[in-house]
Amino acid sequence: MTEEQMPTFVPGDEIVYVVQFNYPANVQSVAATFRNDTTGEEVVLRGGARLERSARRGTRKHLARLHYDGDPSKSLNPGTYRFARLEAVTYGGKTLDFDNPPEDAFVVQDEPDETTLPRLDRVQGPAGGVTRATWFEFPEGHPDKRPPR
Numbered sequence: 001m002t003e004e005q006m007p008t009f010v011p012g013d014e015i016v017y018v019v020q021f022n023y024p025a026n027v028q029s030v031a032a033t034f035r036n037d038t039t040g041e042e043v044v045l046r047g048g049a050r051l052e053r054s055a056r057r058g059t060r061k062h063l064a065r066l067h068y069d070g071d072p073s074k075s076l077n078p079g080t081y082r083f084a085r086l087e088a089v090t091y092g093g094k095t096l097d098f099d100n101p102p103e104d105a106f107v108v109q110d111e112p113d114e115t116t117l118p119r120l121d122r123v124q125g126p127a128g129g130v131t132r133a134t135w136f137e138f139p140e141g142h143p144d145k146r147p148p149r
Helices: none
Strands: 014-025 026-034 042-052 059-067 079-090 096-098 105-108 123-124 128-131
Touching: 014 026, 014 042, 014 079, 026 059, 042 079
Parallel strands: none
Antiparallel strands: 014 059, 026 042, 026 079, 042 059, 079 096, 079 105, 123 128
């Protein structure tokens, strides 16, 4: 996986990873572990598995949507996190290790420094692109709030 293909996250982003696989038993949960190249810190993404339609007889096709369930108030250390391990647990309690894990990775970056300023979106108007900001609605009791029509 090249650097351009790796998703990049900043503090506050939701990290979601989707896994699709075949296994003959019903799978209850899946966990994917990613390891920081520099610090060795591990991030675990977890989620439940659900059955998908399968064209192959005798097997079950599973889909799992995995989320980072760590403390959202703590930012991950910046760096590249590479896929390290994928495990699943069946409804019978059997733990499964996958023998063909993908070579996926993601990047965590710090927030931009304070010299990077936010930009207003360009809104197309009759005179072309105009940068603007407007009040959506004044709070109740505000002297500029207009009565309903």
